[in-house]
Amino acid sequence: MNINATLIGQAIWFALFIWITMKFVWPPLQKAMADRQIQIADGLAAAERGKHEQELAAKRSADALREAKEKSSELVAQAEKRAQQIVEDAKGTAKVEADKIVVGAKAEIDQEVERAKQQLRERVAELAVAGAEKILRKEINASAHADMLVALKQDL
Amino acid sequence: MSAEGGTTGYIQHHLTNLAVCADGAKVDGVCTGFWTFHLDTLLVSGLLGLVVFGFMALMASKATAGVPSGGQNFVEMVVGLVDQQVRDTFHGKSALVTPLAITIFVWVFVMNAMDLIPVDFLPTALQAATGNHDLPFKFVPTTDPNLTFAMSLTVFFISIFMGLKVKGFGHFMHEVFAVPFGLKLAPVNLLFRIVEEIARPISLSLRLFGNMYAGEMVFILIALIGIYQLPLALPWALFHILIITLQAFVFMMLTIVYMSMAAESH
Numbered sequence: 001m002n003i004n005a006t007l008i009g010q011a012i013w014f015a016l017f018i019w020i021t022m023k024f025v026w027p028p029l030q031k032a033m034a035d036r037q038i039q040i041a042d043g044l045a046a047a048e049r050g051k052h053e054q055e056l057a058a059k060r061s062a063d064a065l066r067e068a069k070e071k072s073s074e075l076v077a078q079a080e081k082r083a084q085q086i087v088e089d090a091k092g093t094a095k096v097e098a099d100k101i102v103v104g105a106k107a108e109i110d111q112e113v114e115r116a117k118q119q120l121r122e123r124v125a126e127l128a129v130a131g132a133e134k135i136l137r138k139e140i141n142a143s144a145h146a147d148m149l150v151a152l153k154q155d156l
Numbered sequence: 157m158s159a160e161g162g163t164t165g166y167i168q169h170h171l172t173n174l175a176v177c178a179d180g181a182k183v184d185g186v187c188t189g190f191w192t193f194h195l196d197t198l199l200v201s202g203l204l205g206l207v208v209f210g211f212m213a214l215m216a217s218k219a220t221a222g223v224p225s226g227g228q229n230f231v232e233m234v235v236g237l238v239d240q241q242v243r244d245t246f247h248g249k250s251a252l253v254t255p256l257a258i259t260i261f262v263w264v265f266v267m268n269a270m271d272l273i274p275v276d277f278l279p280t281a282l283q284a285a286t287g288n289h290d291l292p293f294k295f296v297p298t299t300d301p302n303l304t305f306a307m308s309l310t311v312f313f314i315s316i317f318m319g320l321k322v323k324g325f326g327h328f329m330h331e332v333f334a335v336p337f338g339l340k341l342a343p344v345n346l347l348f349r350i351v352e353e354i355a356r357p358i359s360l361s362l363r364l365f366g367n368m369y370a371g372e373m374v375f376i377l378i379a380l381i382g383i384y385q386l387p388l389a390l391p392w393a394l395f396h397i398l399i400i401t402l403q404a405f406v407f408m409m410l411t412i413v414y415m416s417m418a419a420e421s422h
Contacts, residue, residue: 004192010306022255024213035221
């Protein structure tokens, strides 16, 4: 074990390497590591935020879905009601129309009957007169007995 | 087994540094004076340091806060491990302590790791390359006390400097003379302080040196077995991985502790 000038050389090497580490190795690495730490912390925070956001969105979408369901069932119920009403209305209208038609038809029938009666009446008078003419020939004058014929006509 | 002289010569050869000095300082062709340089220690430690710290600086220069590349991730992992130790132990504010700890851990680790290369592998290759079959070359720089002392002394001076800077000269001197027994026993306090301060770099460097030197020695002894060394060398190498990491960690950890003791009031 002999101590000699190698000691000085080694001290110089040592000092050089300390300087290199101090100047070129440690500061950039320290900075990179610190920056990465910040990035990771930010990333984690962002992930947490995203998760929260997603939870909120899920909640919102569930709400929207429920609302839509409610609305749609309401709409369906309304539509059903409306359809029923339309059917009812149609039924009512049809009945009214039918009644009208029936009434019209009845009136027409009555009119026809009346007209037939009228015609019959006319014809009866003629027939009666014709018959009477055949029976009576000369004795009976149509114009002389008009009053009687009219009275007869009225009785029919 | 390249050197002549049998077992002792082999071991001796493996424990000799490649030394250079002025011709006038040589005694029987061996450098003895202070102005001797261990070329192997200087070269291996320097090249290893340039490679690993160059790599780390390259990775750091390309570092992004986004998804890290494999290399960046690895460097960040090592640096993060050291930084965690610094945070746990050193509570002051200093731009120096973490880089110092990173440098020590990484550098000592790679230098210790040279021990895992079989003992004859690189020296033999180098001897074949240079044609000099007696060329001594120690490939584990941490088995050279010059290196460990250089590191521990640097740490020692940095800790003194840090104590002066953080506490100020007055407070520092007060601590030297008044702790732990109060001003009345100032000489005793000073003596205690000196012993403490001297013991630190010595224990720090000798711990690393002793562990690596002993480990290297066991590898050399195992290598003496010859062709059947693998069943022994492998378990020892596996066990040595633990020592390599542990010694690098201990050196780093104690440095952080010394820095924190220097920066904090007792």
